[in-house]
Amino acid sequence: MLKLASWNVNSLKIRLDQVLEWFDSERVDVLAMQETKLLDENFPMNAFIEKGYHVVFSGQKTYNGVAVISRYPLSDVLTDIPDFNDPQRRILVVTVAGIRLINLYVPNGSELTSDKYQYKLNWLQKVTTFIQQQMSIFPNLAVVGDFNIAPEDRDVHDPAEWAGSVLVSPAEREAFMQLLQLGLYDSFRNFIQDEQIFSWWDYRAAAFRRNRGLRIDHILLSKSLNALCRQSVIDKEPRKSERPSDHAPVWVELDLNVS
DNA sequence: ATGGCAATCTCTGATTGA
Numbered sequence: 001m002l003k004l005a006s007w008n009v010n011s012l013k014i015r016l017d018q019v020l021e022w023f024d025s026e027r028v029d030v031l032a033m034q035e036t037k038l039l040d041e042n043f044p045m046n047a048f049i050e051k052g053y054h055v056v057f058s059g060q061k062t063y064n065g066v067a068v069i070s071r072y073p074l075s076d077v078l079t080d081i082p083d084f085n086d087p088q089r090r091i092l093v094v095t096v097a098g099i100r101l102i103n104l105y106v107p108n109g110s111e112l113t114s115d116k117y118q119y120k121l122n123w124l125q126k127v128t129t130f131i132q133q134q135m136s137i138f139p140n141l142a143v144v145g146d147f148n149i150a151p152e153d154r155d156v157h158d159p160a161e162w163a164g165s166v167l168v169s170p171a172e173r174e175a176f177m178q179l180l181q182l183g184l185y186d187s188f189r190n191f192i193q194d195e196q197i198f199s200w201w202d203y204r205a206a207a208f209r210r211n212r213g214l215r216i217d218h219i220l221l222s223k224s225l226n227a228l229c230r231q232s233v234i235d236k237e238p239r240k241s242e243r244p245s246d247h248a249p250v251w252v253e254l255d256l257n258v259s
Numbered sequence: 260a261t262g263g264c265a266a267t268c269t270c271t272g273a274t275t276g277a
Contacts (some may be wrong), residue, residue: 062267204263
């Protein structure tokens with residue numbers, strides 16, 4: 001079994017000890033992180049290397065930043081969408097354990113009238129083309145990360161309250177559907193899940209305690225990998241800890257033998 | 260309708276997130 005996870009850590013500097021503790025105690029094999037918010041020169045690579053883990057990262061100051069840590073070697077790294085000039089560090093692509101892993105921190109979009117929303121839609125279009133190209137090369141492919149899209153109303157605690165906002169707009173949901181139409185599967189929906197399961201809760205207004213959340217962190221799997229998916233889980237426990245990230249980690253278990 | 264909380268770099272308040 002291979003346990004593959006994704007977590008928006010909202011500053012790896014603040015969350016380093018929590019990440020290490022969770023990675024170890026949950027016996028995660030591969031963890032894709034978003035919002036590390038660290039320049040590469042400040043990335044705490046020794047904290048992972050001294051434990052024997054493999055690590056790659058693509059960071060920037062204050063905002064964004066993505067990384068992957070793994071018990072297995074990481075190779076064939078990409079840090080940009082080809083033919084798309086973007087200074088923001090939002091994608092990290094690696095090959096690990098025979099899987100092409102695409103780690104995304106999709107832009108938030110701010111609000112529907114914002115330039116950032118247009119940037120988000122354009123970014124999604126560019127990354128979709130890239131993923132399509134990667135899928136033609138790598139049958140075992142996973143697209144994971146903070147998508148900043150709640151795909152359906154059941155992924156939103158109060159759809160009426162959220163109507164007209166980013167994360168739930170028709171254009172964003174259409175972009176998400178286009179990823180599925182490439183032949184990717186939303187692994188969470190492979191299984192019967194409880195209702196009102198989310199991966200993000202606002203820090204404000206006791207949103208976590210009231211379970212006022214959204215499911216915006218996803219693990220999408222190609223058909224051959226999805227056939228090996230035995231579990232897809234959102235782990236709320238780290239969100240309960242002191243000084244938590246506002247996102248919960250998500251993980252899948254894949255019935256793969258890795259040497 | 261608004262603000263609420265957290266992280267960052269410091270323009271010690273403004274900006275961003277979702």
